[in-house]
Amino acid sequence: MVFPYVLLTVASASLAAGCESCYGPSNPAIHQRLSPRQQPEALNASTPPKKPLEWGQLNFLHTTDTHGWLEGHLKERNYGADWGDFVSFTKHMRQMAGDYGVDLLLVDTGDLHDGAGLSDATSPNGVVSNPIFKEIDYDVLTIGNHELYLADIAQETFANFSRFYGDKYVTSNVQILDHATGQYDYIGKQYRYFTTAQGLRIMSFGVLYDFTGNTNITKVIKANTLVTQSWFLEAVNYTQPIDLFLLIGHNPVRFTDSSSTLDTVYAKIRSIRPDVPIQVFGGHTHIRDFAVYDSMGTGLESGRYCETLGWLSLSGLNSSSYTGVQNPSGVPNPTTPAVKISTATATASAVGASSTNATSSSLRYSRRYIDWNRLSFAYHADGSQDSFDSGSGLRVSSDITAERQALNISTLYGCAPQTYCISCVPFLANGSLFSLLDTALAATVVNPDRADIPRLIIINTGSVRFDLVQGPFTVDDGYIVSPFADSYQFIPEVPYSIASQVLPILNAGPYQRKRRDLSTSDFSFEYFTGADGCTDENSVRQQKHLPTDLKSRSITRRQTPPAAVFPGYVTADDFGNDGDDTAHTVIPRYSIPNDLQSNASFPTDGTLPSTVDLVFLDFIGPGYVLPALQKLGANYTTSDISYYLPPSFTTNSYLPAYAQQAWSKGPCAVGQPVGG
Secondary structure (H helix, E strand, C coil), X not given: CCCCHHHCCCCCCCCECCHHHHECCCCCCCCCCCCCCCCCCCCCCCCCCCCCCCCCCEEEEEECCCCCCCCCCCCCHHHCCCHHHHHHHHHHHHHHHHHHCCEEEEEECCCCCCCCHHHHCCCCCCCCHHHHHCCCCCCEECCCHHHCCCHHHHHHHHHHXXXXXXXXXXXXXXXEEECCCCEEEECCECCEEEECCCCXXXXXXXXXXXXXXXXXXXXXXXXXXXXXXXXXXXXXXXXCCCCEEEEECCCCCCCCCCCCCHHHHHXXXXXXXXXXXXXXXXXXXXXXXXXXEECCEEEEEECCCCCEEEEEEEXXXXXXXXXXXXXXXXXXXXXXXXXXXXXXXXXXXXXXXXXXXXXXXXXXXXXXXXXXXXXXXHHHCCCCCCCCCCHHHHHHHHXXXXXXXXXXXXXXXXXXXXXXXXCCCCCCCCCEHXXXXXXXXXXXXXXXXXXXXXXXXXXXXXXXXXXXXXXXXEHHHHHHHCCCCCEEEEEEEEEHHHHCCHHHHHHHCCCCCCCCCCCCCCCCCCCCCCCCCCCCCCCCCCCCCCCCCCCCCCCCCCCCCCCCCEEECCCCECCEXXXXXCCEEECCCCCCCCEEEEEECCCCCCCCCCEEEEEEECXXXXXXXXXXXXXXXXXXXXXXXXXXXXXXXXCCCHHHHHHHHHCCCCCECCCCCCCC
16 A cells, blocks of 8 residues: 555644553563653663672763753663653762762763754754753763754854853864854863862863864864864963863764774873873764773763763872872772773673783773663662652653653654664564665655656665664654655656666665755764764674653662563673673674665566656765766766655655554554564
8 A cells, every 4th residue: 555745744633642542561571660760651671780880089970972862762671761860860979979079070972962852853953952951960061063064053052052051061173153253163162171079180172073064154173283273282281280181072982983083182182291191081973982092091982862871980090189089988999900901801800801901000990881771870879769869850850741742742653563673683674674664665755646657765774763662653753763854856767777776886885974965954873883984893882772740759779680681782892891781682783785775666467667766865866876877877967856755755754654554553562672
C-alpha cells in the first residue's frame, strides 16, 4: 500500500494522545523496577555501578554532546535519568566534596541541541531546552559546532546563553559579529583564570576544532593561529600562579583523530609551561575515551546524548594556596599515574597491568564513565538513597514534563512493532533500521502525479541518527531518529541501465559529510563518529545501544545478581578497560554503506523498467549524485534537477508518515533494548 506524503499530519490533535496512555506494560523479565522515575515513560536501571568513585584532591563531572536529550532516554533503561535527576545529583556531589575538603568542578564541552524534540521542536532550536540546561551551575563551558550552523542560534547563544554563564563560558577561538558595534567579538570569554573553593589556581581555555561549516556571522580561528596570538601567549605566561591548565573543547581528546586540534594547543602550552599539569576535556566524536599525553596530562571524553556522565579525579597537585586535603579519608582515592596501560595485558582491573612508560610524577588519576540513570546517580550520591531528589531537581523534572506537553512531542504516531538499530545487526537484516526505512521510503515518498512511474529513492545513511526501540513512536522519536530537514529532488525518466549503477558508485565513494547551507535547516552529524567520521582504532566504541507524584522517593542500593548485565558500552582506553561504571555486554557493530536505495512502483511481473524517476535528497544531489551520473556518461546538470515533493516533506517526515498509516495506535509495550 502507498501512503503519499500528503497524509502526514504532524503533532495534530487527531493523533493518538501521547503521555502515559500510549505505554503498555514492559516485559517484567526485562525491566526490573528498582528505582522510581520522574519522567513517567522512562524505564528504570536494574544493574548498579561496580564500585564507588575514587575521590581526589581535584574532581570533575563532565558532560558533552547532550543534543537536547534532557528528558533522558525514555525507552532505554541504562540512560533513563532526566536533567532534574542530574540537578539533584550535582547538589549531592558538591556537598560531598565540601564534606571531604576537596574540589569538584563541572565542565561541559558543547553541542546542546539538534537531536531530540525538546530542543528541536522550537524555532530557533534550544529556546525551551537551553533554560533547562542552565539549571546546572557549571564552572567552565565551551561552544560546539551545533551552536554555529545557523545565524539565529549563534546569535541566541551570544546574547543569552553566553551572558548567563558570564566568564565561565569560554570560547577561545570563536567570534561573532556584534551588530551593535559592527565588530567581531568573542561569543564567550577568551580564557578564565579562577581559584577553586579549596584554593587551586586554574587557567582555562575553550577550543573548538577547526570547524568550517559555521554561519557567516561567526568566525572560527584555527588552532595554529590561536596559539600565536598575543593574548593567548600572555594567558599561558600569566602573571599570577597557575596550578593547572584546564583545556576544554568541542574537540576529540585523541590527538590521532584527524579532526582534533587540541594537540596543537596542548603542545604550545607544554612547550612554555613544562612543569604545570594540563587536564583536557573534549567532545564531538560521541565516544567514551581517556587519553594519556605525558606524565602530567590526560584527556577525558564523555560520550553523547545524556548517556554518559564523565568522572575524573586527580591528586598530587602542588599548590602553595591549596587549603584542602590531598586524599579524602573514608573513600577510595586515585592511585594510577599518567601512564598508558598496555592493551595487550590490561584486565578488568587495570591497576598493576604493564605500562608503556614510567613516570616520576606525583600526580595520580582515576576516570569513570557513569551511565546516565537514577540508580547510578543515587549509588554515588552516598547517603542520599532515602532523599535523593532535591527541590530544584523535582522542579526541573516537572518543567521538562510541562514543556514536552506544551510542544506535543509525546504525541503518538504509532507503535513500533520491534526494535530497529542502525548497526547492531547486518545492514538490511531483520532488525536493521534501514530495512524499515527501505519500506517506509517506498510507501511515503510518492508524488501523486507520478505515482505509477517506477522510481529509485536514494538517501544517505548519515541522515539517520539514532536507533528505534520497540514501543511508542512519538513526535519526539521522529526527531531522535532523524532531526534533519533534507528534501527530495529528482531527475525524471533516467534510463534504468544508468540509474541502477548510481548506488554502487556512491557507496564506493567518500563519506558524504554534511555541508552547511544557510538556506536549509539540515544539521551536520555522523552517527557515533561525528561530522568528520574519525574514530580511535585503539578504543572499543560500543553503541546501544507526566508525573502524578513529584514527592521525593526512596532509592535503595539493592544489588542484583551478577547475571543481570545488559547490552551497553564496553570501553577500552589508555587506562585499560575498567572505566565503565556499570558492567555491560558488548553490542555488535556492523558496517553500513554511505547510502540506502529503495525501489518503488516497479512492474509487478518482475521485469525491469526501461526508465525510472531517480529520487534523492537535496543534500546529496549536486555534490554526489550528479558526479556519479556523469561518471556513467550521462551528462545531467543541475538544470535537470527539480523537487520531487514539496520541500516541506523532508527526512524528518517519511517515517512519521509511515508510522501513522502502518502501525497500531497503542497501548504500546516497550520491548527489548538495542542489542538485547
